[in-house]
Amino acid sequence: MKIIEIKVLSGPNLWSVNRPNLVQMKLDIEEFESLPSNLIAGFSERLTALIPSLYSHRCSEGSEGGFLRRLSEGTWMGHIIEHVALELQCLAGMECGFGRTRSTGKIGEYYVVFSYELPRPGLVAAKSAVQLVESLAKAAPFDLETCLAELRAIAALEGLGPSTRAIVESAKARDIPWRRLDEGSFIQFGYGAHLRRIRATLADSTSNIAVEVVQDKFLAKKILQEHCLPVPPGLVVEDSAQLGATINELGYPLVMKPVDGNHGRGVTTNICDRKSAELAFKKARRHADEVLVERFIRGEDYRLLLINYKLVAAARRIPAHIVGDGAATIQQLIDRENVNPNRGEGHEKTLTKIEVDEHTLHILEENSLTLTTILPFGTKLFLKDSANLSTGGTSEDVTDIVPPETKFMAERAARILGLDICGIDLIATDITRPLAEQDAAILEINAAPGFRMHTAPSSGRARKVGEQVIDMLFPDASKARIPIVAVTGTNGKTSTVRLISHIAQLQGNKVGCTTTEGIYVDGHCVATGDCSGPKSARMVLSDPLVDFAILECARGGILREGLGFDRCDVSVITNITEDHLGLDGVDDLAMLARVKGTVAEATKNTGFAVLNAEDEMVLGMAGTLQCKVAYFALQPDNPVLQKHFQAGGAVAYIKDGWLVSGWQGKIESIIKVGCIPVTMGGKYECMLQNCLAASIAAKASGISSTAIRKGLRTFLPNVEMNLGRMNTFFLGTARIIVDYAHNAHGFTELGKYLNKLVSSQKIAIITAAGDRREKDIIAMGKICAGIFDRLIIRHDADTRGRSREEITSLLLQGIREVKPLASVPVISAEDEAIKYAMDSLASGGILVVCSDDSRRTLDLVSREVELRTLNKNYGT
Known part of the structure; x- marks a missing residue:
């Protein structure tokens, strides 16, 4: 078998407008075209033995085991590879469930299409599925575990962290569009003038000054102290010569940490002697030039999470630990805990694997233990001083028992430092009691706090803190979007986009549009060349100046990547005629109409698809659409148009020398055709069609008849307004x-x-x-x-x-x-x-x-x- 072509689709596409993330593989199954699965001795048995979880695949039969029945009855290799590629991703921890396999029209050649969670694992799954199926068909071995390990490693490297994922999932639940702006955690939510951005758990509203202040732990502590908030006494030490004087002033026990550290790196707690202090100082100095030395406060370690300056979650953090069973060594107990499926590398899972580092070894040495010591039954051994989840710690939700006084203190601290999202590390002996009644203190305040301990605590109630971030960014989720008009067809796309753009600008909008001649923002050309693809659309939708987008959507971009947006408010299909046929598997008008029809299908249910009533291929799209439809035609007696208007639909046509709009049962003469310069006095029929399409699209976008009339009258066929068109x-x-x-x-x-x-x-x-x-x-x-x-x-x-x-x-x-x-x-x-x-x-x-x-x-x-x-x- 041979992979001819493979691509990643990331927007509404030919296969599905609701499942944008698809791998599309063109596959030649070669000699297997004459060998369905039931004709290959032992193949089905070998496949089900290797991947028994394929039983869950329902396939077209709609019930568990459906795919395996198809396998035993006989199905072709492309279809099998589709299911295997999906299951490989699922086994590697990425849930994927949509697939399609269709012939390209050439014998032995198929499009194999399946969903992905992350692009690169999706591509690896595609290639691995081909190798796996071909190997089993030839009774050759396939190393499944190595394949899955590779997929898991890539997913861990390229997937969203749990905190970012919690925010993204909350946005998706509220139908707020999102996309990654880099390979990490830099995320855009919403479009254009309404877009917001985060990086991990830092929001675009988070004060940069506040972030810098809390990175300087001593300065942050000084500010809190000035506002009578409880902090442990402490001093900054730059060299070992200062250390002795600081110890004498503060007394034991002590804590040492880098002034600008995070994730518990370089932290040592409960220091009780000079030797330990010197070791702790050297450890902290590896991470920063300045070391914060503080009085050690005894008590439980708590993290208070604040979003939009409000306390939304609290957790007790417990350092990484093991409990003896009287038989296993300390190393064996650590290994046993690390096998816990909830533990992974870094932030890939709800808990992090426990690493035996020098700090762990130091704790063992202090307690006269080694990794080979058998820990007595029931004995709890803490392996770290810090309780960070990143070092293997666990958490218990305590949100509901935090008293009002502590909540007020935390929210006041966040306001004082100016951090709208932050994590406050608190030491207290009893979180249920007011802090003033106990020896409690704020240890530090963290910008970009992790959410894992709150979204998936080891015990207690999980908190949907991602929702709180989305609430802060979008108090009204319906305002995450801007109006989007998407225009496609064979001819007239660019002129129609420019007409709508001109009209929308007259309405007072800051318009961003993409065309085959370039990208325009608020009337300024910001890029030249053919910009009718998804990359250009995404650029416009990422511009915070733009409050109205008009996007030309050409065939090539749809086939290459899909659309550059999840859905539009209005779509326009100008016409479907013979052009670009014979390219990218599009060989006839029906297939071309399917490709262009993707734009109409991506129109939201309450929006409008504006269709050419004089084009049979365009008319054929109407029956599959879930949105409302508007028609335009040159002739007023067009039967489709007339029937549609009589049923209450929206229309536009030419009658008695006037451009006429039919909207909500009312007829309105918008402008005399002779007064529309771009139509050359009404002589240029195709431009008249563009004007009809633009006028009804503008109407469907909520633009007034006055602006439409003025726009059509003032849009000129010159280089400045309609470059390269007449x-x-x-x-x-x-x-x-x-x-x-x-x-x-x-x-x-x-x-x-x-x-x-x-x-x-x-x-x-x-x-x-x-x-x-x-x-x-x-x-x-x-x-x-x-x-x-x-x-x-x-x-x-x-x-x-x-x-x-x-x-x-x-x-x-x-x-x-x-x-x-x-x-x-x-x-x-x-x-x-x-x-x-x-x-x-x-x-x-x-x-x-x-x-x-x-x-x-x-x-x-x-x-x-x-x-x-x-x-x-x-x-x-």
């Missing part, structure tokens, strides 16, 4: 039009417009993308020959897989079907082709320059027009 220059009485027409449908619409114009001649500079089908390139040549009197062929810098000669030959083949004797110059360089065309352009003629890189083409044309105009004016 941009017109004049050279005397001749016109030069720069347009992005690049496929048969685009040229047909352009031809309809040009036929309405009076001209002495029509010339076009054309080319074709080499990745189009032969028949599509031929059709372009044929259509252009029917429109223009003369044609000139040029070539793009990137010919996309075909030679220039091939592209020329195919275009000429189409041209000569219409004009067998036509003389067609071939001038590869665009600048030379433009000069040549202008040289032969007669008065009253029209030259259409079809652009690929609109900015470059416009620059070439404008400079050439300016030069020729100057030469004419000055007689040179």
